[in-house]
Amino acid sequence: MPKEVFIASGIVFGIVFGFLLKRSRFCAAGLTRDIVLENRWHNAVYIPAIVMMEAFIYFLMVGSDVIPGPKMADFSLFRIGLGSLMFGIGAVLCNGCIVSSLLKCGDGRLIGWISVPIFTLSAYIAKGGWLASTTKSLDKVWSVPDTLLANLPISPIVLAGVGMIIMLWALRYVYNTTKLGFTIPGRYAGWRHIVFEKIWPKEMVVMLIGIWMALGFLFSNWAGRNGGFGITTPLVSWFEFFTAGKSLGWASLFVLGIIMGAFITAWLGGEFTIVKPRLQSIVLTVIGSVLMGIGAVWASGCFIGNVMVGTAQFSMKAWYSTIFIVSGVWLATFIMIKMRTFTRN
Amino acid sequence: MKDIIVIDTKGLDCPLPLMEMKKALATMEIGQELILDFTCPEAVVNLPNYCKEHKHTVLSLDRSDTCWTIKVKK
Numbered sequence: 441m442p443k444e445v446f447i448a449s450g451i452v453f454g455i456v457f458g459f460l461l462k463r464s465r466f467c468a469a470g471l472t473r474d475i476v477l478e479n480r481w482h483n484a485v486y487i488p489a490i491v492m493m494e495a496f497i498y499f500l501m502v503g504s505d506v507i508p509g510p511k512m513a514d515f516s517l518f519r520i521g522l523g524s525l526m527f528g529i530g531a532v533l534c535n536g537c538i539v540s541s542l543l544k545c546g547d548g549r550l551i552g553w554i555s556v557p558i559f560t561l562s563a564y565i566a567k568g569g570w571l572a573s574t575t576k577s578l579d580k581v582w583s584v585p586d587t588l589l590a591n592l593p594i595s596p597i598v599l600a601g602v603g604m605i606i607m608l609w610a611l612r613y614v615y616n617t618t619k620l621g622f623t624i625p626g627r628y629a630g631w632r633h634i635v636f637e638k639i640w641p642k643e644m645v646v647m648l649i650g651i652w653m654a655l656g657f658l659f660s661n662w663a664g665r666n667g668g669f670g671i672t673t674p675l676v677s678w679f680e681f682f683t684a685g686k687s688l689g690w691a692s693l694f695v696l697g698i699i700m701g702a703f704i705t706a707w708l709g710g711e712f713t714i715v716k717p718r719l720q721s722i723v724l725t726v727i728g729s730v731l732m733g734i735g736a737v738w739a740s741g742c743f744i745g746n747v748m749v750g751t752a753q754f755s756m757k758a759w760y761s762t763i764f765i766v767s768g769v770w771l772a773t774f775i776m777i778k779m780r781t782f783t784r785n
Numbered sequence: 786m787k788d789i790i791v792i793d794t795k796g797l798d799c800p801l802p803l804m805e806m807k808k809a810l811a812t813m814e815i816g817q818e819l820i821l822d823f824t825c826p827e828a829v830v831n832l833p834n835y836c837k838e839h840k841h842t843v844l845s846l847d848r849s850d851t852c853w854t855i856k857v858k859k
Contacts, residue, residue: 465827470799477800478835535798535825544798547826551798624829625846639830706826713851715824718796780804 454697464645493650495600512586523738528768533728546702562733588756
């Protein structure tokens with residue numbers, strides 16, 4: 441099959457990913473934030489469940505020589521930590537990470553169309569613009585080799601397999617103890633209600649997302665790219681496509697697909713509405729998108745690239761980044777709670 | 786008892802609709818009702834979930850062409 445067909449498959453992966461996120465109301469930053477904001481500790485199960493499911497299938501494919509293994513590079517503890525912290529704080533200011541902004545673009549919330557271009561421009565500035573030299577010089581501060589995968593005491597397939605079984609048990613427990621005791625009213629019946637309107641349980645959707653993200657490695661590889669789902673570099677590729685005529689790849693189409701998936705799902709579910717943002721949201725989103733854009737480049741990844749993809753490859757850089765992204769989300773949430781308490785009194 | 790409290794959170798994304806609801810519920814009397822309009826799709830799950838967890842009664846959750854409306858009794 442020609443390579444172009446596999447490159448085009450990126451759009452299908454994006455549409456399905458956007459669809460799954462919309463159907464389950466899955467928001468990685470929101471789930472992380474609500475652990476401290478609403479004391480919903482069961483939220484801590486969903487992302488590790490995706491990671492372990494994805495890791496198991498990924499290392500099965502690597503072990504079977506279907507796809508090449510990950511390439512680990514040295515990374516700066518300082519730059520990754522700082523960038524991840526900035527990204528986490530920015531995600532709270534934007535009421536969701538950059539993936540949520542893409543979904544907002546698709547489901548009619550105009551705030552998404554403010555967030556995505558500002559994020560993309562900020563990321564470009566940090567990657568290839570006037571902040572590029574700073575990005576490069578920060579990379580040399582406290583640089584360490586990424587040796588986690590190479591030093592694992594057991595096979596990554598076994599580790600991921602055990603992790604997956606534990607997380608499946610945890611998902612079952614969470615599903616049984618946190619069922620929503622209220623039915624969302626529907627406008628449609630039959631397949632349209634089930635597919636596009638009914639809210640799917642997160643516990644089921646995270647399993648589908650894990651499998652889908654693992655398959656992303658396969659199709660991305662067939663398209664000539666060694667990697668899984670990604671957001672930041674693909675968004676920058678659109679900027680470079682329009683400004684410098686550079687070519688687009690599998691992941692560029694993937695991010696476009698997320699917007700399309702959110703639109704199709706919202707439209708067919710009768711949810712598509714143009715929502716104008718308020719001034720306060722616009723100001724916070726502009727600041728948050730700049731922090732996320734620069735932060736994602738300095739962190740060499742975001743909630744997708746590091747927290748949900750790199751971790752599944754057992755990259756030390758990704759696990760290290762995850763600690764700081766989560767810390768950034770929680771730090772900003774604590775500040776938000778304090779500020780609201782202060783303004784109320 | 787005070788009248789029904791009405792809050793408009795259209796245009797605000799999560800967690801702000803929930804925070805507005807919590808702020809209002811904290812000052813309401815038992816049996817008093819709250820009507821909250823929202824446009825954030827995630828709040829469709831978050832708001833009823835919060836009410837269930839804190840033993841407030843969701844009287845209705847309706848959708849119009851422009852927003853969802855939840856009616857809650859404390």
